[in-house]
Amino acid sequence: MDQKKQGDKNLAVETVILTEEQKRAERKKGEATRQKRWEQRQEKKRQEEQRRLQVLEAQREMDEGFMREAVRQAKKAGKLGDVPIGCVIVKDGKIISRGYNRRNADKTVLSHAEITAIRRACAKLGDWRLEDCTLYVTLEPCPMCAGAIVQARVPTVVIGSRNPKAGCAGSVMNLLQIEGFNHQVKITEGVLEEECSEMLSIFFRELREKKKQAKMLKKQEAERLAEQQVQAEASE
Secondary structure, three states, rough: OOHHHHHHHHHHHHHHHHHHHHHHHHHHHHHHHHHHHHHHHHHHHHHHHHHHHHHHHHHHHHHHHHHHHHHHHHHHHHHOOOOOOOEEEOOOEEEEEEOOOOHHHHHOOOOOHHHHHHHHHHHHHHHOOOEEEEEEEEEEHHHHHHHHHHHHOOOOOEEEEEEOOOEEEOOEHHHHHHOOOOOOOEEEEEHHHHHHHHHHHHHHHHHHHHHHHHHHHHHHHHHHHHHHHHHHHHHO
């Protein structure tokens, strides 16, 4: 009888030990499962972030490519003596119109790069709405051009450099994203910013130098005429 009780006791102890081992095994298995799921979630997040970065990089490369064409347009303005500002409008990955600043050349404030590009794009599409287009411009739009962009329903504007004195995409004011309007524009900025800013800096530096030289020549000419006058009076 005592042996039977002892046997039952030993069996109970073994059962308890087995049960604890099973619990530990289950906990270990659960921890491993949770770790695996965590690693899977982390890997999924990593892949999603990688895809997001790839999309952003592809978009950046595309934006820079179109902005380079806007820069080429801007240089045409510079050769005419106008402030170098260029613009292109893109639809379905292709440039449909170009424009550059001709305000001084045409003697009209309406000859801004954006206005020219918008007019040409509307003519090409046969519609005043540019709803599926992206406008690239080397310098932040002025009030007139920002208003035209909103009126034309352009969904996205890509800007090279900011315009602290007249910019209406956030610098002085933001006409492109006023909630009271029936259209707001998505803004991407800083594309080839250094190149666009440097182009303007060089233009204005050279312009100041030309004005300085012209002023100096004018002064020298005035002094020469004055000297001739003195000599003429002395010979009388």
